Amino acid sequence: xxxxxxxxxxxxxxxxxxxxxxxxxxRSRLGTERSGQARLVDATGLISLYAYAMRRRDILxxxxxxxxxxxxxxxxxxxxxxxxxxxxxxxxxxxxGEEETLGKVVRSRRWNRNALTxxxxxxxxxxxxxxxxxxxxxxxSALFAALNALGVGPGDEVIVPAYTFVATINTVxxxxxxxxxxxxxxxxxxxxxxxxxGAISPRTACILPVHLGGSPADxxxxxxxxxxxxxxxxxxxCQAHFAEWRGKKVSTLGTFGAFSFxxxxxxxxxxxxxxxxxxEGMYEAARSFHDCGRSHGRAAVEYISNGANLRMTDFQxxxxxxxxxxxxxxxxxxxxxxxxxxxxxxxxxxxxxxxMHEGCTRNAYHLYMLRYDASKFGGLSREKxxxxxxxxxxxxxxxxxxxxxxxFLETTFQSRGWKRLYxxxxxxxxxxNDRLCxxxxxxxxxxLIGPKEDMDQIAEAIxxxxxxxx
Ligand SMILES: Cc1ncc(COP(=O)(O)O)c(C=O)c1O
Numbered sequence: 001x002x003x004x005x006x007x008x009x010x011x012x013x014x015x016x017x018x019x020x021x022x023x024x025x026x027r028s029r030l031g032t033e034r035s036g037q038a039r040l041v042d043a044t045g046l047i048s049l050y051a052y053a054m055r056r057r058d059i060l061x062x063x064x065x066x067x068x069x070x071x072x073x074x075x076x077x078x079x080x081x082x083x084x085x086x087x088x089x090x091x092x093x094x095x096x097g098e099e100e101t102l103g104k105v106v107r108s109r110r111w112n113r114n115a116l117t118x119x120x121x122x123x124x125x126x127x128x129x130x131x132x133x134x135x136x137x138x139x140x141s142a143l144f145a146a147l148n149a150l151g152v153g154p155g156d157e158v159i160v161p162a163y164t165f166v167a168t169i170n171t172v173x174x175x176x177x178x179x180x181x182x183x184x185x186x187x188x189x190x191x192x193x194x195x196x197x198g199a200i201s202p203r204t205a206c207i208l209p210v211h212l213g214g215s216p217a218d219x220x221x222x223x224x225x226x227x228x229x230x231x232x233x234x235x236x237x238c239q240a241h242f243a244e245w246r247g248k249k250v251s252t253l254g255t256f257g258a259f260s261f262x263x264x265x266x267x268x269x270x271x272x273x274x275x276x277x278x279x280e281g282m283y284e285a286a287r288s289f290h291d292c293g294r295s296h297g298r299a300a301v302e303y304i305s306n307g308a309n310l311r312m313t314d315f316q317x318x319x320x321x322x323x324x325x326x327x328x329x330x331x332x333x334x335x336x337x338x339x340x341x342x343x344x345x346x347x348x349x350x351x352x353x354x355x356m357h358e359g360c361t362r363n364a365y366h367l368y369m370l371r372y373d374a375s376k377f378g379g380l381s382r383e384k385x386x387x388x389x390x391x392x393x394x395x396x397x398x399x400x401x402x403x404x405x406x407x408f409l410e411t412t413f414q415s416r417g418w419k420r421l422y423x424x425x426x427x428x429x430x431x432x433n434d435r436l437c438x439x440x441x442x443x444x445x446x447x448l449i450g451p452k453e454d455m456d457q458i459a460e461a462i463x464x465x466x467x468x469x470x
Contacts, residue, residue: 001289026174038209074469077391077413083461084393088454092268093326093448101318113311120317123324124274127242128249130257134275134284135317136290137258141310142273143171146234146256147206149258149285149308152177154421158207161217162433164210167260169403177205178422180450182403183430187355189369189440192432193221197324199428200229207233211240211250214364218357219245219253223302226254234258238273241266242331244362251276256286257261261320266334266366266445267327269319272312304431334365337455341448343370348466349456350376368443371436378469382439385465392461395447399440403431 029304080191095217095448106113117135125133134144152158157365160168162185172179185192191209209217219235226233237243241259242262243250251257260350261272275290277283287296293307294300342353350373356363372382382398386445389396403409404427411417413425447454 006196031292034444043435055061075465076393077388077390082391082393084238084454084457086393088395088447089450090448091264091396091444092323093330093449095322096327097322097325098319101322102315105314106319108314110314112313112462114314116314116321117312117317120312120320120324121274122145122288124259125276125323127240127324128257128276129250130249130252130276130374132276132280134213134277134283134287134290135312136273136275136310137312137316138259138262138271139236139273140167140171141274141308142155142258142260143168143208143234143236143238143291144174144308145172145275145286145290145310146258147177148177148289148299149282150232150234150255152205154169155203158204158205159199159207161210161429162402162428163189163191163400163436164212164236164403165238165400167238168208168210168407168410172208176417178203178205179423180410181428181430184433184436185218186432186436187216188218188357189354189436190217190357191222193218193225196222196227197229199227200231204229204231208236210238211243211253211364212239213354213367213442214243215354215369216240216243216245216250216363218359218361219250220359222251230318232256237276239366240364241366242327243364244360246255246359247355247361252278255279255282262318264444266331266364267320267323269316269323272320275465281340288293316425330449331362331364334445335454336361337448337450338365338368338451341455341458344455345370345462347401348459348462350374350466365448366445367399368445370441371439373439377466379421380465380469382441386441388465389441389461392464394458394461397442397444398437399442400437402430402434404428404433440464 006239075349076082088195105116121133121135125131134145136145152175153411154175157180158172158177158180160172160179161184169179174189181198182195183192184190190212196207207222209222211217222233235251235254235255236259237251238260240250245253251259255277256274259274261267261269263270275286277286284296288305289307290310291307292309293303293305295302295304345351345353352371372385374381379387385395413422443458
C-alpha cells in the first residue's frame, strides 16, 4: 500500500469509527451481526499499538485507523485477537489399534514384507476396485517401478504437469528420461489436458498426469489422447486417495496408478506407497522391478529384469490397515466441509476456490486450493495475506513454485550424460502455471476433518483481512 492509499484508507476507517459510535448495535465489518457497541482501545493499548505500528509501517494502518478497531476486529497480525484460538485437528488420527499392530509385528520377528503387506495389498486393491496392488516403500518408488515396468529410459520423453510435487519429475529423471511440461488449467489447477496432445513427439513414451490435491485431472481427454497415440498413462494419485472420475476410483483408469502414504497424506503410515494396475503383465513387471528384478514365485537368486529394493515392510502395512478403517468416513467429512467452505469463500471478492472438472465425482481434498487476487484486497501481497491469515489462527501456504523453472533441472540438463542424450532441450513455457504459483493459497487436509464451524472461521478470517485492506 503506498502512502496515498494508506491515508485514504485511514480516512475511510476513521469515518466508519465515528459512524460506529453513533449506531448501536452496529453491523460488524465481518458481515455478521454482533451485539454490543464498537469498543475503544484503552489509552495504554493505544500507545502500544501505535508503537507496533511504527515498527511495522510496511503493513500497518495509520494510527487513526488503529483507533477504529475493536479488539476482535483488529487484525491479529497487528496485535488484535485472532479469529481462531485453538489449533485445527492434528494429524494423523490414532487409536489403540496402531500400537497393537506394531507390537504384533515386533513379536512376530517378521519385520520385512510379509503377511500384513499382502493383506494390505488385497484390501487396498479391493477398496479401489482394482485387480492388482503392489505395496512399495513410498510414492516415489511406486512411480519409479511403473516407469521401469513400461521400459521408460534414456532418450524417452514423459509428459508431466508443471504444477506438482517434485517427486513426479524426479522419477522421470531417475529413468534418464526427459520430463516435458504441460501448462496448468487456470480453473482446476490440474494439467491442462487440452495441451497434452501438442506436447507429444515421436519420443514420447508415457503420459503422467497428477490428480493434484486430490482433484482428478481431466481423464476423459487424457485417456482419449493416450489411446489415439497408443501411449500408456501413469496416474499420479499420490494425493488422491478415494478420489473418483465418473464413479471410478482414480488410479484404476490408466495403465498404472501410484499412491503415497507419506506422513501428511490422507492415508498415512509415515512413509509408504502403492502401485495399482489392472494389467497382469504390467503388475508382474513392476513387482519384479521393485524386488531387485526377481521373478515372482521363483528362486530368490533368479532375475528376470534389472530392479531395485522398493519393498514395503509389515510395520508400514500394519499401520495402513488400521488407518484405512477411518479413510472413508474422514473422506466424507472432508468433502462435505470443503463444499461448505467453497460456498462461503465464493462470496468473498478476490478469493477463487479451485474448480473441479465435470467428470470429478469425488475429490479427495488432500489440499484445499484457491486463487488469491491481491487487487481485491487493496493490493495486499499474497505473502502478507498469508502472514495475516496465519496470525488469525488459520495455517496456510503458497504451494508450489514453477517446477519447470527450477535450477536443478538446468544443472541436470547441462550434465555430461544428459547433454549427450538430449543435445537440444527446449523447456516449455507454462505462463498459466507461473501465474498460479504467484496467486495460489493452500490449506491442508487435516483442516477439513473437524466440525463445520472450522470452515466458518476460515472464511471469517479471510473476510476480516479483506475488510481491513480492501
Ligand atoms: C503428487 C505427488 N507425487 C509423488 C509423491 C511422492 O510420494 P512419496 O513422498 O511417498 O515418495 C508425492 C508425495 O508427496 C506427491 O505429492
